[in-house]
Amino acid sequence: MAPARDTGTLGKAIAVLDIIATASEPLRFTDVLRLADQPRGTLHRQIANLIEEGLITVNRDQSYGLGLRLLQFASRTWASNAFRAIAEPHIRTLHEATGETVHLGVLHGTDVVYLDKIESRQNIRLVSQIGNTAPAWCTGVGKAALSALADPDLRALIAEIRFTRFTPHTITDARTLLSEIAAIRREGNAYDREEHELGICCVAAPVRSADGQLIAGVSVTAPAYRITPEFFSSWAAITRAAAAAIMRDMAIQLSPRRSA
Amino acid sequence: MAPARDTGTLGKAIAVLDIIATASEPLRFTDVLRLADQPRGTLHRQIANLIEEGLITVNRDQSYGLGLRLLQFASRTWASNAFRAIAEPHIRTLHEATGETVHLGVLHGTDVVYLDKIESRQNIRLVSQIGNTAPAWCTGVGKAALSALADPDLRALIAEIRFTRFTPHTITDARTLLSEIAAIRREGNAYDREEHELGICCVAAPVRSADGQLIAGVSVTAPAYRITPEFFSSWAAITRAAAAAIMRDMAIQLSPRRSA
DNA sequence: AGAAAGGTTCCACTATTCGGAACAACGTTT
DNA sequence: AAACGTTGTTCCGAATAGTGGAACCTTTCT
Numbered sequence: 214m215a216p217a218r219d220t221g222t223l224g225k226a227i228a229v230l231d232i233i234a235t236a237s238e239p240l241r242f243t244d245v246l247r248l249a250d251q252p253r254g255t256l257h258r259q260i261a262n263l264i265e266e267g268l269i270t271v272n273r274d275q276s277y278g279l280g281l282r283l284l285q286f287a288s289r290t291w292a293s294n295a296f297r298a299i300a301e302p303h304i305r306t307l308h309e310a311t312g313e314t315v316h317l318g319v320l321h322g323t324d325v326v327y328l329d330k331i332e333s334r335q336n337i338r339l340v341s342q343i344g345n346t347a348p349a350w351c352t353g354v355g356k357a358a359l360s361a362l363a364d365p366d367l368r369a370l371i372a373e374i375r376f377t378r379f380t381p382h383t384i385t386d387a388r389t390l391l392s393e394i395a396a397i398r399r400e401g402n403a404y405d406r407e408e409h410e411l412g413i414c415c416v417a418a419p420v421r422s423a424d425g426q427l428i429a430g431v432s433v434t435a436p437a438y439r440i441t442p443e444f445f446s447s448w449a450a451i452t453r454a455a456a457a458a459i460m461r462d463m464a465i466q467l468s469p470r471r472s473a
Numbered sequence: 474m475a476p477a478r479d480t481g482t483l484g485k486a487i488a489v490l491d492i493i494a495t496a497s498e499p500l501r502f503t504d505v506l507r508l509a510d511q512p513r514g515t516l517h518r519q520i521a522n523l524i525e526e527g528l529i530t531v532n533r534d535q536s537y538g539l540g541l542r543l544l545q546f547a548s549r550t551w552a553s554n555a556f557r558a559i560a561e562p563h564i565r566t567l568h569e570a571t572g573e574t575v576h577l578g579v580l581h582g583t584d585v586v587y588l589d590k591i592e593s594r595q596n597i598r599l600v601s602q603i604g605n606t607a608p609a610w611c612t613g614v615g616k617a618a619l620s621a622l623a624d625p626d627l628r629a630l631i632a633e634i635r636f637t638r639f640t641p642h643t644i645t646d647a648r649t650l651l652s653e654i655a656a657i658r659r660e661g662n663a664y665d666r667e668e669h670e671l672g673i674c675c676v677a678a679p680v681r682s683a684d685g686q687l688i689a690g691v692s693v694t695a696p697a698y699r700i701t702p703e704f705f706s707s708w709a710a711i712t713r714a715a716a717a718a719i720m721r722d723m724a725i726q727l728s729p730r731r732s733a
Numbered sequence: 734a735g736a737a738a739g740g741t742t743c744c745a746c747t748a749t750t751c752g753g754a755a756c757a758a759c760g761t762t763t
Numbered sequence: 764a765a766a767c768g769t770t771g772t773t774c775c776g777a778a779t780a781g782t783g784g785a786a787c788c789t790t791t792c793t
Contacts, residue, residue: 222482222749222781223522234549242740252783257741259781262483267581272555273684275740279550281579281586281604287547288604289494290539295532319541321527326541344541344548426533482750482780502771512752517772519750535771734793741788750779755772762767 225251229259230279233269239276287344296427297328299466300420300459304331304431307455311433311448316415318354319429320362321346323374325355328429347409350374350390351383353417357403357430357456360394361419367394382408402449403430412437416448418456422463431456485511489519490539493529499536547604556687557588559726560680560719564591564691567715571693571708576675578614579689580622581606583634585615588689607669610634610650611643613677617663617690617716620654621679627654642668662709663690672697676708678716682723691716 219228232248233240240248242257249256260277263269267282291297300317308315308331318325324346349355350371359367376385384390397403403417417432433448479488492508493500500508502520509516520537523529527542551557560577568575568591578585584606609615610631619627636645644650657663663677677692693708 220525221522223486223526225781226483227526227528230546234546239553243738246739253740254742254783254785255781262481265480266483266487268487273686278553278555279546281550281581281588283543283546283550284586284588284604285606286490286494286539286543286604287550288602288606290541290543290547291604293499293538295538321541326544328541328544342548344544344546344551346545346548424533485750503769506770513771514752514754514773515750521772737790737792739788739790741786743786744784745782747780747782749781751775751777753775755774757770757772759770760768763765 226259226263229256230263230268233277234279239272239274239278241274241276245277291328291343294328295466296422296429296463299462300429300431301329303455303458303462304329306458307431307433307451310451311435313433313435313448316342316354316417316432316434317429318347318352318358318432319427320349320355320358323349323370325349325352325358325430327354348374348377348379350376351379351405351408353403353405353415353432353434354430356390356393356397356405357417357419357432358428359390360397360403361421361428361430363425367391379409380407380411382406384408400449401453403432405432405434407437414440414445416445416452418449418452420456420459422460427463431459486519486523489516490523490528493537494539499532499534499538501534501536505537551588551603554588555726556682556689556723559722560689560691561589563715563718563722564589566718567691567693567711570711571695573708574694576602576614576677576692576694577689578607578612578618578692579687580609580615580618583609583630585609585612585618585690587614608634608637608639610636611639611665611668613663613665613675613692613694614690616650616653616657616665617677617679617692618688619650620657620663621681621688621690623685627651639669640667640671642666644668660709661713663692665692665694667697674700674705676705676712678709678712680716680719682720691719 219225229245229249232245245260246253246256260269264271267280270278270280272278296319297317304315304317314330314332316327317329318327327342327345330342347355349359359370362370371387371390374387378385384393401418403419405415405417407414413434414437415432415434417430420429420431421427431452433452479485489505489509492505505520506513506516520529524531527540529537530540532538557577564575564577574590574592576587577589578587587602587605590602607615609619619630622630631647631650634647638645644653661678663679665675665677667674673694674697675692675694677690680689680691681687691712693712
């Protein structure tokens with residue numbers, strides 16, 4: 214999920230929460246015990262605290278799940294996020310111009326967290342993706358974001374990446390990634406050519422705040438079969454335009470207060 | 474937001490997070506200091522820890538915002554919630570049958586947390602509502618849920634409510650609420666007649682798990698002007714049917730493992 | 734019934750947090 | 764320009780809250 218050395222009481226608690234959150238299936242006490250590197254008594258109390266705070270819940274079979282409290286917090290996170298609010302009209306425009314799914318994601322460590330998404334058709338379930346995390350090096354938004362980093366930061370970040378292959382097209386080494394990022398910087402667009410998921414391609418463009426605090430990207434995604442070279446290159450331009458518009462609005466609106 | 478006595482280190486940290494989350498506008502250090510009842514040094518460290526864990530972020534003007542980490546956790550909360558998954562096909566059916574906005578919410582203290590929502594038209598922004606919290610006593614889902622509580626629990630909960638008026642129709646005392654709940658139990662449906670927001674009405678039905686662990690509700694919402702008595706009563710029936718279907722599926726699917 | 738695994742409670746020890754106070758960095762006033 | 768008030772950050776002894784080993788229940792298997 215994310216780094217954060219589990220230092221301090223809070224850190225340890227969050228580490229446990231993270232274990233439960235990232236598990237692919239419900240964990241029981243002993244399962245967590247195996248994954249967390251802690252004595253039984255200690256872990257038991259930590260979990261009890263988390264339950265007390267509503268961050269996790271116990272299912273009837275004694276397995277743990279994530280608590281509603283997290284949803285409440287996230288709802289406010291999303292609603293109060295200034296960057297998302299600024300970007301929203303622009304990604305909507307982008308969606309209307311292309312008719313395809315568009316994403317807004319920000320860089321968070323070596324991952325990208327999706328802040329917003331407008332789906333091509335289905336008027337439902339898009340929720341499922343907001344807050345989702347995906348590796349930066351094999352997504353359009355992620356690579357676009359990486360290209361917006363200053364070189365030292367970029368190299369430091371890439372050094373942290375543990376490359377995993379998702380499809381035959383996934384980039385799996387730092388050199389290739391670096392040269393691709395060089396290309397992105399030249400052209401102004403990043404592409405995902407079925408690198409994260411087979412059959413899915415996208416065009417993206419980088420977004421960054423003036424002070425470099427916020428590194429993000431916008432993208433247009435579509436199934437590979439539907440993409441023609443003409444569309445792809447026209448999308449490239451309007452994606453860059455959307456990114457530019459977002460940056461412009463940020464410069465205007467974020468000068469006095471707030472940020473992402 | 475929610476109860477949770479801020480006991481223990483974790484509790485205090487979450488209390489601070491809560492302050493930042495519930496604030497209507499970005500808080501700076503001193504603002505938080507005023508709201509939290511803690512010495513400066515202590516608060517400072519707590520905030521530093523929260524930042525370290527990615528739960529809050531500092532904006533450039535030194536005000537605090539909620540961190541992306543919360544979105545990540547919530548995304549997983551939502552995706553892994555078994556109750557939501559079970560209810561989903563049924564609320565979708567309900568949406569298709571009525572063409573109106575439908576909600577799925579669970580009772581959490583004296584509030585209702587919305588777990589899912591399908592909007593009538595707009596294929597966007599529904600996100601904003603998931604994880605949202607609303608008072609139980611003046612929403613359809615909330616009153617439906619209350620009606621599913623055992624009497625002692627109900628009375629205990631109502632005793633905790635601090636009634637606030639949102640519209641001229643809002644119920645503002647326990648007696649009225651109790652008699653309305655009696656009616657809901659007789660009829661099987663709860664109604665919100667512009668009690669939370671003017672111009673908005675809804676029909677709801679209670680959902681509870683066999684063991685009473687999970688108290689929830691489903692509802693159909695529509696603008697008051699669009700509602701005719703005929704529609705309203707036909708919706709009442711199919712809303713009850715949806716609730717019944719959800720309960721049936723819960724009984725089946727939750728017997729061996731998991732829950733909400 | 735017996736054994737093992739899973740889960741919970743206890744309590745002396747100690748590492749962490751607490752919180753007052755001193756310090757630094759601005760901005761504002763006299 | 765010197766003094767002051769605000770806001771945010773750092774320190775450190777004292778005390779509290781978390782730690783973790785071990786004993787203790789409870790459930791599940793053999």
